[in-house]
Every structure is written in C-alpha cells, then in structure tokens.
Amino acid sequence: MSPSSLDELIDALRGLPGVGPKSAQRMAYHLLQRDQRGAERLARALGNALAVLCHCERCNTFTETEICQRCASPQRDASLLCVVEMPADLAVIEQTHAYNGLYYVLMGRLSPLDGIGPRELKLDKLLARVADNTVQEVILATNFTNEGEATAHIVAELLAARGVKVSRLSRGVPVGGELEHTDTGTIAQALVERRPL
Amino acid sequence: MSPSSLDELIDALRGLPGVGPKSAQRMAYHLLQRDQRGAERLARALGNALAVLCHCERCNTFTETEICQRCASPQRDASLLCVVEMPADLAVIEQTHAYNGLYYVLMGRLSPLDGIGPRELKLDKLLARVADNTVQEVILATNFTNEGEATAHIVAELLAARGVKVSRLSRGVPVGGELEHTDTGTIAQALVERRPL
Ligand SMILES: [Zn+2]
Ligand SMILES: [Zn+2]
Numbered sequence: 079m080s081p082s083s084l085d086e087l088i089d090a091l092r093g094l095p096g097v098g099p100k101s102a103q104r105m106a107y108h109l110l111q112r113d114q115r116g117a118e119r120l121a122r123a124l125g126n127a128l129a130v131l132c133h134c135e136r137c138n139t140f141t142e143t144e145i146c147q148r149c150a151s152p153q154r155d156a157s158l159l160c161v162v163e164m165p166a167d168l169a170v171i172e173q174t175h176a177y178n179g180l181y182y183v184l185m186g187r188l189s190p191l192d193g194i195g196p197r198e199l200k201l202d203k204l205l206a207r208v209a210d211n212t213v214q215e216v217i218l219a220t221n222f223t224n225e226g227e228a229t230a231h232i233v234a235e236l237l238a239a240r241g242v243k244v245s246r247l248s249r250g251v252p253v254g255g256e257l258e259h260t261d262t263g264t265i266a267q268a269l270v271e272r273r274p275l
Numbered sequence: 276m277s278p279s280s281l282d283e284l285i286d287a288l289r290g291l292p293g294v295g296p297k298s299a300q301r302m303a304y305h306l307l308q309r310d311q312r313g314a315e316r317l318a319r320a321l322g323n324a325l326a327v328l329c330h331c332e333r334c335n336t337f338t339e340t341e342i343c344q345r346c347a348s349p350q351r352d353a354s355l356l357c358v359v360e361m362p363a364d365l366a367v368i369e370q371t372h373a374y375n376g377l378y379y380v381l382m383g384r385l386s387p388l389d390g391i392g393p394r395e396l397k398l399d400k401l402l403a404r405v406a407d408n409t410v411q412e413v414i415l416a417t418n419f420t421n422e423g424e425a426t427a428h429i430v431a432e433l434l435a436a437r438g439v440k441v442s443r444l445s446r447g448v449p450v451g452g453e454l455e456h457t458d459t460g461t462i463a464q465a466l467v468e469r470r471p472l
Binding site: 080081082083084086087089090091093094095096101103104105106107108109110111113114116117118119120121122123124125126127128130131140141142164165166169185186 | 277278279280281283284286287288290291292293298300301302303304305306307308309310311313314315316317318319320321322323324325327328337338339361362363366382383
C-alpha cells in the first residue's frame with residue numbers, strides 16, 4: 079500500500095554500503111519529512127559528481143581534470159611513487175608531512191570473495207605509470223589487513239619482474255604504544271623486523 | 276586538494292541520519308567507483324520522490340494522490356482512528372491483521388530537544404480530522420518511549436477537551452515473554468494495569 083516512489087527511494091538508499099532496510103527507511107522519511115533541501119542537495123551532488131569526476135591519468139584518484147593538481151605539481155619528487163588503496167589513505171599520508179613524492183591510488187584492494195582480482199584493480203594502469211622511467215622507487219602503503227597484504231604481495235611481484243625497486247611501510251609497535259597493550263602479532267613482527275641501532 | 280564535487284557529495288551524504296564523516300566518504304567512493312548505476316538511481320529516486328510525494332489529506336501519511344488508498348477504501352471502519360508516529364508503525368499494526376479502522380500518522384513525535392512541539396507536529400490537522408463526526412474512538416499507538424508517551428498525553432488532552440473518546444494500546448508482559456526476562460518496569464506496569472478475569 080505504500081507509494082512506489084517512496085519504495086524506490088528506500089530501495090535506492092539500501093544500495094549504499096552499510097545501509098540495511100531499517101536505516102534506508104529512516105533515511106527516506108528524514109529526507110522527505112524533515113530535510114527536503116538536503117534531499118535536493120544530495121540529488122544534485124550525485125548528478126554533478128557523476129558528470130564531472132574522472133580518474134587522474136597518472137595517479138588514478140578522483141579528479142575533475144585530466145591530471146590532478148598533485149600529479150601536475152613541480153614541487154613533488156617524481157622519483158617516489160607511493161601506492162595506496164583509497165584516497166582516504168593518501169590523505170592520511172599527506173597529513174604526516176613526511177612524504178613529498180607522488181601517489182598511485184588503486185581504488186580498492188584485491189578481494190577474490192568480492193570478485194576483485196588484478197584485472198578489476200586495473201594493475202595494468204599502475205604498471206604503465208611506473209614504466210615512465212622517472213619512478214625510482216615504489217612504496218607499497220596498502221593496509222596491513224589480509225587483503226591489503228595480498229595486494230602488496232602481488233603488486234610487488236609484478237613490479238620486481240620489471241626491475242623496479244619496491245619497498246613497504248614498516249610494521250611494528252605504534253609510536254607511543256605500550257608493549258602491554260600491543261597485540262602479540264604486532265610484537266612478534268616488531269621482533270622479526272628489529273632494526274640495528 | 277580533493278575535487279569540490281567529491282567534497283560536496285560527501286557533505287550531502289553526511290546529512291543522512293546516522294551517517295558520520297567516515298561512512299559518508301565510504302558511501303561516496305562506493306557510488307563513484309563501484310556503483311555508478313546505483314548513484315544515478317538514487318539521484319533519480321530522490322528527484323522523483325520529492326516531485327510526486329505529498330501527505331494524505333486525511334491520514335497525513337506519504338501518498339502520491341490527494342487521499343491515500345487506505346483512507347479512500349470503503350472496507351475500512353471509519354469510526355476508529357489509530358494515531359501512530361510513523362508509517363513504519365502503521366505497517367506493523369497492519370501486519371497484525373487485528374485492526375480494520377483508519378489511521379492518522381503524526382510523522383514524528385513531540386521532542387522539545389529537537390524543537391518539535393505541537394505546532395511542528397501539526398496537531399491541528401489531527402484535530403480537524405477527528406472533527407468530522409464519523410470518528411467514534413481514537414486509539415493512541417505512539418511508542419512507549421518517553422517522547423511517545425508525552426505525545427500520547429498531549430494528544431489525549433486535546434481530544435478529551437473536544438469530547439472525543441480516547442484509548443491507548445495496553446502495556447504489559449510481551450506475549451510469550453517470561454517474567455524472569457522481562458524488565459521490572461514492564462512487570463510493575465503489568466501489575467498496575469492487571470485485568471480482571
Ligand atoms: Zn593525479
Ligand atoms: Zn490517508
């Protein structure tokens with residue numbers, strides 16, 4: 079008995095990650111009842127983002143231009159290329175102010191269960207990017223999850239086969255971390271990867 | 276450094292209830308990277324719902340027609356009017372198949388902290404609805420939360436002042452419920468509202 083346009087909106091909201099039937103319903107009621115301007119704004123933002131956003135030809139992140147500002151910047155050290163999973167990871171590394179190289183954003187990670195293999199991740203594009211001979215070292219900064227580690231492993235193999243120098247972010251006890259409150263897997267890794275002083 | 280159309284989409288998604296900055300970002304990436312058709316569908320569903328949905332003149336629920344199908348149905352007992360907070364509450368009562376009267380949907384509850392008083396709830400519309408003289412009894416089925424109880428209280432007072440018979444859903448131990456696993460407040464209420472056998 080509920081109007082089809084309402085059902086369609088609830089269905090469309092259910093397509094968002096992490097949104098089940100109850101919250102889709104709550105979102106629809108909220109937008110229609112309390113925040114029609116928010117609903118208009120969301121519809122407009124979706125349409126606009128779909129129309130103007132594309133992937134940077136060099137680093138693959140979202141951009142509104144063929145090549146993003148960062149890749150076009152002469153201030154960046156083009157000999158270093160840091161590979162991350164998502165733009166959010168790139169943002170965290172930028173916040174450290176400890177890196178001035180360039181990036182490549184995979185826009186995902188290998189995830190066989192979700193049907194995301196090397197082809198879906200378009201690793202060809204990364205290999206073509208690295209083939210320009212200005213890149214001297216690729217730093218793998220995928221997450222230290224199972225999927226992120228598997229992704230780093232495959233990317234490292236592909237790059238090594240092409241004679242590219244590859245490194246990985248170090249693992250270990252977090253800065254300021256107390257051993258007592260650090261998981262044993264991390265401590266074991268910090269022992270294996272101990273550094274001479 | 277991130278494109279403004281992406282920031283605008285993330286901002287618009289943050290306006291959804293229960294969506295924080297992290298999940299808004301995850302939703303935006305998902306829509307743009309993995310589900311562009313879902314994004315188009317959501318934009319279209321929002322525009323369509325905003326364009327065609329209105330509130331039923333009689334019961335106040337969402338409808339695409341002036342008067343919704345349920346209110347227009349001759350099969351319904353027009354002498355009974357059940358007042359609920361939201362369309363989802365109406366749906367639950369319909370699922371019982373224990374009620375064949377009509378409804379009035381408040382589309383909210385009194386919530387002084389959120390600035391929702393009797394005026395924002397448009398209780399005038401409910402009073403006008405009841406004034407048609409076919410309604411013999413109003414059953415208050417707002418939630419048994421603090422806000423729902425306060426709403427029921429105010430609505431009951433307004434209706435009683437107009438000489439309308441008002442009732443409230445009963446409270447007590449849930450059907451199939453074990454006393455041992457029922458909260459003491461509910462048991463206390465079930466004692467106070469005990470029924471003669
Ligand atoms: Zn770029
Ligand atoms: Zn109606």
